[in-house]
Amino acid sequence: xxxxxxxxxxxxxxxxxxxxxxxxxxxxxxxxxxxxxxxxxxxxxxxxxxxxxxxxxxxxxxxxxxxxxxxxxxxxxxxxxxxxxxxxxxxxxxxxxxxxxxxxxxxxxxxxxxxxxxxxxxxxxxxxxxxxxxxxxxxxxxxxxxxxxxxxxxxxxxxxxxxxxxxxxxxxxxxxxxxxxxxxxxxxxxxxxxxxxxxxxxxxxxxxxxxxxx
Amino acid sequence: xxxxxxxxxxxxxxxxxxxxxxxxxxxxxxxxxxxxxxxxxxxxxxxxxxxxxxxxxxxxxxxxxxxxxxxxxxxxxxxxxxxxxxxxxxxxxxxxxxxxxxxxxxxxxxxxxxxxxxxxxxxxxxxxxxxxxxxxxxxxxxxxxxxxxxxxxxxxxxxxxxxxxxxxxxxxxxxxxxxxxxxxxxxxxxxxxxxxxxxxxxxxxxxxxxxxxx
Numbered sequence: 001x002x003x004x005x006x007x008x009x010x011x012x013x014x015x016x017x018x019x020x021x022x023x024x025x026x027x028x029x030x031x032x033x034x035x036x037x038x039x040x041x042x043x044x045x046x047x048x049x050x051x052x053x054x055x056x057x058x059x060x061x062x063x064x065x066x067x068x069x070x071x072x073x074x075x076x077x078x079x080x081x082x083x084x085x086x087x088x089x090x091x092x093x094x095x096x097x098x099x100x101x102x103x104x105x106x107x108x109x110x111x112x113x114x115x116x117x118x119x120x121x122x123x124x125x126x127x128x129x130x131x132x133x134x135x136x137x138x139x140x141x142x143x144x145x146x147x148x149x150x151x152x153x154x155x156x157x158x159x160x161x162x163x164x165x166x167x168x169x170x171x172x173x174x175x176x177x178x179x180x181x182x183x184x185x186x187x188x189x190x191x192x193x194x195x196x197x198x199x200x201x202x203x204x205x206x207x208x209x210x211x212x213x214x
Numbered sequence: 215x216x217x218x219x220x221x222x223x224x225x226x227x228x229x230x231x232x233x234x235x236x237x238x239x240x241x242x243x244x245x246x247x248x249x250x251x252x253x254x255x256x257x258x259x260x261x262x263x264x265x266x267x268x269x270x271x272x273x274x275x276x277x278x279x280x281x282x283x284x285x286x287x288x289x290x291x292x293x294x295x296x297x298x299x300x301x302x303x304x305x306x307x308x309x310x311x312x313x314x315x316x317x318x319x320x321x322x323x324x325x326x327x328x329x330x331x332x333x334x335x336x337x338x339x340x341x342x343x344x345x346x347x348x349x350x351x352x353x354x355x356x357x358x359x360x361x362x363x364x365x366x367x368x369x370x371x372x373x374x375x376x377x378x379x380x381x382x383x384x385x386x387x388x389x390x391x392x393x394x395x396x397x398x399x400x401x402x403x404x405x406x407x408x409x410x411x412x413x414x415x416x417x418x419x420x421x422x423x424x425x426x427x428x
Contacts, residue, residue: 050360050363050364051316051320051357051360062305062308064308064309064312065312066311066312066315066316066319068311068315069308069311069312069314069315070308072308072311073304073305073307073308073311076304076307076308077304091287091290091291092276095278095283095286095287098280098283098286098287099278099279099280099283101283102280102282102283103265103280105315105318105319106280106318107265144265147264147265150264151264
């Protein structure tokens with residue numbers, strides 16, 4: 001198969017790419033990476049991603065890493081397949097989408113990653129959960145979500161009135177977060193909650209979320 | 215129409231935008247934001263940038279924030295003017311995006327933390343966490359090793375020409391080399407050093423250094 005994603009479904013960054021592929025209705029193969037035995041830190045994996053992180057991606061001869069770059073590549077190459085996930089109708093529109101992709105990357109990702117590590121990842125490895133970190137990071141996340149609440153009171157999706165990668169990039173961490181006792185952080189904000197209900201019920205989201213089992 | 219850039223000319227993220235505007239010969243005016251006085255957290259500024267960070271850009275009616283989205287906007291808007299900062303094909307564009315993500319997720323946070331501990335906090339009359347700074351330095355050594363290997367095969371990060379991927383690194387490396395006493399991270403690596411000498415001697419960057427009056 002031409003499209004290969006090296007990674008595994010449980011990984012949020014792998015899921016980010018799989019969500020994009022599913023939205024586009026593209027066929028792909030997930031090539032498992034034996035992270036438990038450190039395969040991602042050795043050759044041959046390092047020649048696909050020299051930083052030893054997953055996922056890595058192949059589309060024929062094209063090899064890319066970094067999930068947010070991969071999703072953008074797919075959204076661009078397959079612009080006319082399925083929905084336009086980049087807002088390509090104009091540069092201004094696509095730049096607003098790009099802006100909120102950056103917001104996910106720089107405002108949302110960091111506190112969310114820390115919370116999921118404490119609440120979901122650490123227990124798997126028998127590492128103690130640090131409640132102080134959860135408290136601190138939830139406070140940061142709350143402030144970010146206040147901005148989202150304001151934004152989503154003005155438009156249906158983060159990039160405007162259409163679903164785009166700006167929304168999609170948030171899904172992997174939210175799938176896990178909404179399974180934790182802290183999900184009220186989302187449900188207590190009416191517009192954020194409505195937005196999550198919408199994007200989480202998309203068929204592509206449901207399909208990928210089902211494979212995200214801890 | 216003169217582009218209005220709200221921010222400090224010596225701060226990393228505004229510099230990322232200014233470097234791009236200079237490369238593309240786009241006229242701009244800097245509106246200084248007094249970070250020490252907390253201007254960026256005041257209601258008037260939050261209307262421009264809801265997360266209270268710099269830069270914020272005004273271009274006619276268009277209001278933008280997030281420096282990496284802003285540079286992609288201007289690189290696309292003025293694709294036919296000055297150097298092509300985005301690559302010549304879909305695949306090349308994907309590699310530019312890939313290295314922009316590397317800069318954002320594997321590089322930037324390490325530099326930011328290190329600079330905060332050993333440059334910013336002391337400037338504010340406080341003690342930085344030297345152990346934390348050392349940890350960042352060690353991690354940066356590993357990141358720069360990967361860059362060294364990559365740049366031994368490629369003149370610039372995304373291929374044979376200077377692109378946004380290289381430009382995005384300029385402000386942080388300047389901090390490392392000039393302010394943080396971490397020049398060895400660059401100078402000890404033959405290809406990283408040659409790359410840094412090249413990109414930091416571009417006339418656009420030199421013009422920005424003059425504007426910044428260090």
